[in-house]
Amino acid sequence: MMPRLRSPGHPPSLPARFRCPVRTMPVPSSQRQSLWPRLQLLLLPPLLFLLAVAPLPSSSSSTSHKPCTVCRNIVDQFHKGLANTEKKNFGGGNTAWEEKTLSKYESSEIRLVEIIESLCESDAFECNNMVENQEEHLENWWFKQKKRHPDLFRWFCVDTLRVCCLSGTYGPDCLECPGGAEQPCRGNGYCNGDGSRGGDGKCACHLGYTGALCMDCVDGYFSSWRNDTHSVCTVCHQACKTCTGPSPKDCGECELGWAQQEDACVDVDECAAEAPACEEGFYCLNNNGSFSCQACDASCAGCVGEGPEHCKSCTAGYAQEAGACRDIDECAQPEEACPQEHQKCFNTPGSFVCACAQGFQETDGACVPTPETQEEPQEAGPASSSHEDL
Ligand SMILES: [Ca+2]
Numbered sequence: 001m002m003p004r005l006r007s008p009g010h011p012p013s014l015p016a017r018f019r020c021p022v023r024t025m026p027v028p029s030s031q032r033q034s035l036w037p038r039l040q041l042l043l044l045p046p047l048l049f050l051l052a053v054a055p056l057p058s059s060s061s062s063t064s065h066k067p068c069t070v071c072r073n074i075v076d077q078f079h080k081g082l083a084n085t086e087k088k089n090f091g092g093g094n095t096a097w098e099e100k101t102l103s104k105y106e107s108s109e110i111r112l113v114e115i116i117e118s119l120c121e122s123d124a125f126e127c128n129n130m131v132e133n134q135e136e137h138l139e140n141w142w143f144k145q146k147k148r149h150p151d152l153f154r155w156f157c158v159d160t161l162r163v164c165c166l167s168g169t170y171g172p173d174c175l176e177c178p179g180g181a182e183q184p185c186r187g188n189g190y191c192n193g194d195g196s197r198g199g200d201g202k203c204a205c206h207l208g209y210t211g212a213l214c215m216d217c218v219d220g221y222f223s224s225w226r227n228d229t230h231s232v233c234t235v236c237h238q239a240c241k242t243c244t245g246p247s248p249k250d251c252g253e254c255e256l257g258w259a260q261q262e263d264a265c266v267d268v269d270e271c272a273a274e275a276p277a278c279e280e281g282f283y284c285l286n287n288n289g290s291f292s293c294q295a296c297d298a299s300c301a302g303c304v305g306e307g308p309e310h311c312k313s314c315t316a317g318y319a320q321e322a323g324a325c326r327d328i329d330e331c332a333q334p335e336e337a338c339p340q341e342h343q344k345c346f347n348t349p350g351s352f353v354c355a356c357a358q359g360f361q362e363t364d365g366a367c368v369p370t371p372e373t374q375e376e377p378q379e380a381g382p383a384s385s386s387h388e389d390l
């Protein structure tokens, strides 16, 4: 007889999210059994409420790959649960009862329940649904199949539930992917539906590869190595649209912005063309395969390159000096830039500013002493002091 996870008095199988995590510590089986009728009473009202508000499963929305993903996650979580419970409940045993019970924990029902309780997030409907419906399979594997079929994924998801295929196979009958299950699509692409019961097995090739088995190279790539089962496509030089090798001399056709010159494709210098490539205020910067227009320096009225050294002429406020347009210091000119009384000249790049000197403020277009300066009266005159001296 197969050992049962639940005694006849236990409630029907519940999704993990409805279970109460009451059995984190091992309890003798007699105590456990007597717990359940009480738990049933405790759990029933919230359970009925949850069933009433729980969303119904959408039977049509799930794709053919979804059950496999759910199953795969369950198996992953099962392995995590195994690892998490591996050392649990060992080392602390200090009574004879514990020693005896814990030594059997490794393959116990208690450990299985702990693992199953941690398989799904509480809000993962598909996961909880699958665990609820297929829990007896997990129990069967745990108690009877584990030794003969150590690969839980293969036994549970592929052979028992038939929602997945082994890696390198696809579709309802788990057919081999193009190029074989060992290396689908010759290692240069993904086999559609690989590992699931869905898909059509067609190869989606990696960048640079094409063909049913992803053995051929797309334009812009050349075959750098190939035999019957392997193929390597390498990207062409940027000068080539098509090529037979890595250099710009191996181009079949030149890429846009490149032109055939003698035996190779070379960059077209768009900036050397007679018609200016950029509008006024910008200079042309050539680069491989293209060009760009860059703004002239602020000191330039038209330019042929970067900086104040490459101006065609200078903008107002600047003047040619030692081969570049430099700011004119208006404040240092013989003719006074700020002629008003108590005004001071401040030089700025490309211009200058007139402002009232310290202690003065602008009032009605003139610089007048600030009130603070006026409030300091000159009290002690020479007359009074001389009076005191007397
Ligand atoms: Ca260019």
Ligand SMILES: [Ca+2]
Residues within 6 Å of the ligand: 317, 327, 328, 329, 330, 347, 348, 349, 350, 351, 352
């Ligand atoms: Ca200036």
